[in-house]
Amino acid sequence: MLRGWSQVTSFQFDIGSRARNAGRFIGRVRDELLRALSERKKDDKLSQQELAKKLDVHRSQINRQLTGESNLTLRSLADLAWAMDMEISFELKKPVVEAGQNQPVTTSTIGHGQIKYIDGGKRRASLCQELAVAPVAARRGNESLR
Amino acid sequence: MSTIEDLVAAGAISRIEVELNGREQAQRLLYGTPDFIEWLRKLVNGADPENRLGQSTAAEQVDQLFHLFLSGGPLIHNRQFRYIRAEENAVWELKTPDTRIFGWFMRRDCFVCVFGDWADKVKDHDLYRGYRIAIRRLRRQLNIDNTLCVEGVEPGDVLSV
Numbered sequence: 001m002l003r004g005w006s007q008v009t010s011f012q013f014d015i016g017s018r019a020r021n022a023g024r025f026i027g028r029v030r031d032e033l034l035r036a037l038s039e040r041k042k043d044d045k046l047s048q049q050e051l052a053k054k055l056d057v058h059r060s061q062i063n064r065q066l067t068g069e070s071n072l073t074l075r076s077l078a079d080l081a082w083a084m085d086m087e088i089s090f091e092l093k094k095p096v097v098e099a100g101q102n103q104p105v106t107t108s109t110i111g112h113g114q115i116k117y118i119d120g121g122k123r124r125a126s127l128c129q130e131l132a133v134a135p136v137a138a139r140r141g142n143e144s145l146r
Numbered sequence: 147m148s149t150i151e152d153l154v155a156a157g158a159i160s161r162i163e164v165e166l167n168g169r170e171q172a173q174r175l176l177y178g179t180p181d182f183i184e185w186l187r188k189l190v191n192g193a194d195p196e197n198r199l200g201q202s203t204a205a206e207q208v209d210q211l212f213h214l215f216l217s218g219g220p221l222i223h224n225r226q227f228r229y230i231r232a233e234e235n236a237v238w239e240l241k242t243p244d245t246r247i248f249g250w251f252m253r254r255d256c257f258v259c260v261f262g263d264w265a266d267k268v269k270d271h272d273l274y275r276g277y278r279i280a281i282r283r284l285r286r287q288l289n290i291d292n293t294l295c296v297e298g299v300e301p302g303d304v305l306s307v
Contacts, residue, residue: 023206068243101168
């Protein structure tokens with residue numbers, strides 16, 4: 001072993017299920033916006049500048065929202081989807097558990113303490129959120145951008 | 147010539163894991179040096195930058211980034227929006243709104259995290275060069291040659307999915 005280094009072969013970065021759920025959801029929303037913008041840019045040459053113009057805000061504001069450097073509210077999310085001519089679908093559903101899939105960690109290393117599963121871990125206690133942005137144009141046929 | 151197993155057995159690096167969702171399998175591998183693991187422990191204990199920009203905490207941002215990396219998610223949307231960036235000297239930077247992680251790819255899809263820091267601090271003090279030099283020095287210290295260091299600077303050189 002190298003001098004001064006203690007041996008840890010594996011480290012589980014566990015921030016707790018509540019924090020994990022929040023962070024990954026926020027990241028997923030941002031990734032979905034970036035994916036949609038890339039698609040629009042490729043298909044219709046929609047630029048960030050045009051998005052900003054449609055929403056009557058400065059381009060830097062759009063940039064900060066997309067990079068995650070400023071807060072994304074439900075209103076700003078809806079506005080961005082509108083400006084990209086995309087439709088938002090949002091759903092909360094109970095997670096489906098199948099045989100052989102990963103089981104959630106039952107302990108937390110931060111404030112929330114031990115997570116208890118009253119059904120023996122067969123079902124997660126938390127709800128699962130899903131959000132997807134789909135092109136409105138695909139639903140409307142060939143309707144042009146507003 | 148070192149192998150990944152040698153480095154783990156010597157305590158030079160440790161495997162980093164995060165919880166994957168029910169149907170996910172790890173598509174990539176993450177390792178960290180002891181100092182980097184200490185930085186992760188600080189995040190778990192609530193360390194956050196003074197003026198946080200992101201909506202989520204630094205720990206949540208890093209968990210989301212690691213989850214995306216390990217589950218094989220897209221790390222690059224376009225030139226402007228990317229979680230990963232090549233530096234000189236076979237050093238790569240992983241990014242979240244408030245954190246920066248520097249390290250190198252031992253193999254394609256196999257990254258070693260060496261330094262973690264706040265994004266503001268890295269940018270304000272221009273720490274890029276210092277981290278690059280320190281990582282190069284560490285690789286020399288660990289006898290790492292090009293069998294455990296990907297030299298390419300294109301995303302396709304270091305990521306297969």
